Amino acid sequence: MLKKQASGLYAQTLAERGFVTVAFDQSTTGESSGRVRNMASPDIFVEDYSAAVDFLGKQKFVDRERIGAIGICGLGSHVLTAAAIDVRIKVVATSVMYDMSDSMWKGLNNTKTEEQRELEKDYLAKMRWQEVDEGPVGGPHELAFDENNKPIYWSKMFPDKLPADADPVTKQFFDYYVGRAFHPRSVNSNGAWDALTPWGYYNFPLQQRIETIK
The missing domain is CATH 3.40.50.1820 (Alpha/Beta hydrolase fold, catalytic domain)
Structure with missing residues (x-):
């Protein structure tokens, strides 16, 4: 923030x-x-x-x-x-x-599996090559996976409107960054972190x- x-x-x-x-x-x-x-x-x-x-x-x-x-x-x-x-x-x-660092490695509430960590390494490798070829790419700083174990990519932290079934934590973040504390220079308000952000946290436990x- x-x-x-x-x-x-x-x-x-x-x-x-x-x-x-x-x-x-x-x-x-x-x-x-x-x-x-x-x-x-x-x-x-x-x-x-x-x-x-x-x-x-x-x-x-x-x-x-x-x-x-x-x-x-x-x-x-x-x-x-x-x-x-x-x-x-x-x-x-x-x-x-x-x-x-712990959250990125283990996932929210320790839900990330070893298989997903390996999939995330593959995802980060692809993102890094994309940045080498095209320049900076925005994306999630904490990668999630769908029901088919496929990484979920997005280029903006929050949509213009949350789905009705969004979890309470996401709702609070949305209400703060997109609502009452919105700022045009805030990456959480209207942008995304660099897609390679997890790379550093994997290598630098806090x-x-x-x-x-x-």
């Missing part, structure tokens, strides 16, 4: 309570720089938190020993990964956190060292 969505609201609310805050668009999203656009990259997103600490620590009115970080939704797993290594983050919190957070 963008800094003009939930993270900006959290930052504003904390600022009203006396905290110095910064909300940022993670790399390749919103107003941030980076190519390929809308590539969700776990290692880069983790590094973004440390870069934000760098920025805050350069401000003369900030105490470097009292810097904390908040991760919202999928970025909750990234902020915990960052805090496990970057001890400059003295306090860490998450909101509606889920581990995106939260491996969170038990070391003091």
